[in-house]
Amino acid sequence: MIIVYGLKQPLISRKAAIMQAIFDCLHLQLGIPARKHALRFIGLEPEDFYYPEGRSENFTVIEINLMQGRTEETKKRLIKTLFCELEQRIGLSPIDVEITIKEQPSHCWGFRGMTGDEANDLAYDIHR
Template identity: 55%
Template sequence: MIIIYGIKNNLNPIKSRLSDVIQYCMNRELGLPDDKRSHRFFPMEKEDFYYPGSRSDAYTVIEINMMQGRRDETKKALIKSLFTEIENTLGLLPVDIEIIIKEQPAHCWGFRGMTGDEVTDLTYQVKV
């Protein structure tokens, strides 16, 4: 699950393209299939979104929640890929993007009536 926060006047016009870029990077770096897109956008009023003074109104926060198991090198490659692709595709400067990866053990995930450590039919690898 990926959660994206930003000022609504800046985030709303790029939501669809940003989702495509994020999914492209998730596919390329983690091997996730396209049908595993799970993005939630939270466009906020400017007065409700506090951010560092050295950032512009384009400041965007991307929280990536995933099961533990990916190597540090894989997670770093994902972060760097996101910075590059978002800048190249949408023109958002890396200084205006914050990326946080939050990992939880598989037993803390619940989907399709089971926990993540019980699932045996994932179409992608977690340990990459």
């Protein structure tokens, strides 16, 4: 699951481009096939989103949930690639983007009627 949130109005017109950038970066850096993660957008009203001082109304938060296994270097490359792609494709300044990777052991994941540690047919390697 990937969650993207920010102020509702600036986020509305960028959803498709942000989604594509995220999926492209996951594919490039983690080898995950396109659209293999659920992605949810949460647009907040100004009174419900107090972003850090020094950021603009474009401030966007991206939370990426992954099964444990990727190296520190792989995760850092993913984050840096996302910053770059979001700036080049959408014009989102890196100062206005916050990215968090949350990892859980594979046995804590459930999909297609099994736990992640039972899945032996993934089209990508989580240990890279």
